[in-house]
Structure formats: C-alpha cells, structure tokens
Amino acid sequence: MTQQVEATRRMPLNRDRVLLAAVALADQVGIESLSMRRLAQELGVVPMALYKHVANKEELLDGMVDTIVGEIDPPVTDAHWKMAVRLRVLSARQALLRHPWARAVIETRTSTTPAVLEYMETFVGMFLAGGFSVDLTHHVMHALGSRMWGFTQEVFDDSARQNGNDQPTVTSEARVAMARHMAQNYPNLFQIAMAAAHDDESVVGHGCDDQFEFEFALDLLLDGFERLHERNWTSGG
The missing domain is CATH 1.10.357.10 (Tetracycline Repressor, domain 2)
Structure with a gap:
C-alpha cells in the first residue's frame, strides 16, 4: 500500500491531477480545511509546484467546480x-x-x-x-x-x-x-x-x-x- 502511494506521488503533476486531489481532500476534511499547503502535502510536492497549474486558491475552487460539473450526466x-x-x-x-x-x-x-x-x-x-x-x-x-x-x-x-x-x-x-x-x-x-x-x-x-x-x-x-x-x-x- 505504501509503495502504491509513493508511486502515485511520483506521477507527473498536471492540472487534472491537482483538481481531482483537491476534490478528494475536500471530501475528506471539508472545504474549510482545504489549503494550497495541505493539498501540496497530499500530493507530495512543495506548494509552489501547484501554482504552475492553478494561479491561486480561487482558481483552484473554480476548477473543483468544473470537476463536479464533469460528473453530471449529459442530456x-x-x-x-x-x-x-x-x-x-x-x-x-x-x-x-x-x-x-x-x-x-x-x-x-x-x-x-x-x-x-x-x-x-x-x-x-x-x-x-x-x-x-x-x-x-x-x-x-x-x-x-x-x-x-x-x-x-x-x-x-x-x-x-x-x-x-x-x-x-x-x-x-x-x-x-x-x-x-x-x-x-x-x-x-x-x-x-x-x-x-x-x-x-x-x-x-x-x-x-x-x-x-x-x-x-x-x-x-x-x-x-x-x-x-x-x-x-x-x-x-
């Protein structure tokens, strides 16, 4: 299990991975406890690495909404x-x-x-x-x-x-x-x-x-x- 977590953390970081991790973290700890620093810890990277994919917390939240919208069935x-x-x-x-x-x-x-x-x-x-x-x-x-x-x-x-x-x-x-x-x-x-x-x-x-x-x-x-x-x-x- 530990090896799987480490393997996941070594995966290249991209915007989709950041957003999916943010959604999962908010599900786990609540939106009030979600921060860029805590998300970075979850992904095993330094906080600055996140800013290559989301400019700030507001853009992160916008992207999380987009991820949720993507779960809604099409017409x-x-x-x-x-x-x-x-x-x-x-x-x-x-x-x-x-x-x-x-x-x-x-x-x-x-x-x-x-x-x-x-x-x-x-x-x-x-x-x-x-x-x-x-x-x-x-x-x-x-x-x-x-x-x-x-x-x-x-x-x-x-x-x-x-x-x-x-x-x-x-x-x-x-x-x-x-x-x-x-x-x-x-x-x-x-x-x-x-x-x-x-x-x-x-x-x-x-x-x-x-x-x-x-x-x-x-x-x-x-x-x-x-x-x-x-x-x-x-x-x-």
Whole structure:
C-alpha cells in the first residue's frame, strides 16, 4: 500500500491531477480545511509546484467546480424535454450529494468558467430542443435558479447541519418542551411540522425527506413550464 502511494506521488503533476486531489481532500476534511499547503502535502510536492497549474486558491475552487460539473450526466438526447431536464437536475443533485461542500463553493463563485457555461448552454438547449421559445426559456431558467445545480435554498434550511458542523445534543424532555412552545405560539408552523415524519438527517427541515421535497418542487415547476409551453405563453401577454 505504501509503495502504491509513493508511486502515485511520483506521477507527473498536471492540472487534472491537482483538481481531482483537491476534490478528494475536500471530501475528506471539508472545504474549510482545504489549503494550497495541505493539498501540496497530499500530493507530495512543495506548494509552489501547484501554482504552475492553478494561479491561486480561487482558481483552484473554480476548477473543483468544473470537476463536479464533469460528473453530471449529459442530456439524454432521445428523451422528451421534461424527462431530459428532470434526469439532468437529479444527476446534478447526486453529484452535490457526493461532495457536500460543493454547494457552498458554487454559491460563492464570481467567475463563470467554460465548463460551467457549457453546462448552462446544454441545459438551455434541452428546452429549446423541446420547442420552447427563447422568451419562455429565459423565464424558465430564472424560475429554476440554483435547482439547475441540484440544490435550492429551503425555507427550513439548517445550514449548520448541512455543512456537517457538530450540533448540541437535545434531550427528549427539551424536544417536548420545544414542541409545546411551538404549538402554543406558532400553531400553523406546528401543524405542517408534524405533518411529515421522514428523514431525521434532512437538510430541508427536521422531519422532512430532502429528496422527496426536492423532486416535489421540481415536478411542480416542470408541470408549470409544460402548461405555459402548450399555451404558447409569452412575457408580453
């Protein structure tokens, strides 16, 4: 095993190898702990060697996003537009679930790389190939927003748990007291909170099934897009 690691470290360094190692390291230690120095240690090189392939930390992060985008399945060319879009979005979601840090990095990018532009290009292309007008497709992309990448900002989002931070243990007695307080002071919220009992590890909200809620909203959007398309809707009325 040691010989395999050493053999890998002796492999010539290139941009792809740097980016793949950075993704693997972020998966292992979290994006907050990723640094050029630590990545260099992982690759068995001096930090300056990395700068021949990525100019700085921001370029490294851009490249890591490109690597994640490369994991997303290409559009299914022989499928109905609605199924093609659905499959692409869910493939993007699976890529982000494999790399929990990726969402935060995507949200902070200030530049658009060719790989990201190509992803968006083919995404728009699925609607145009389905007969959507340019006008409707423009508004569809706004409506999808970050859902195109497989995530969305949820009303009950728990960012701390989503980012993998440790959470204080809540006793059963404390949960009962919290539920009682919620029922008395926020009865409407309490009703919908008690209506679902799926995944305790949900990042959407305690008691909610992330995947179900994501697909539920996605299908609502796709159904709405389909109705507008059939009506030959335009933004000019």
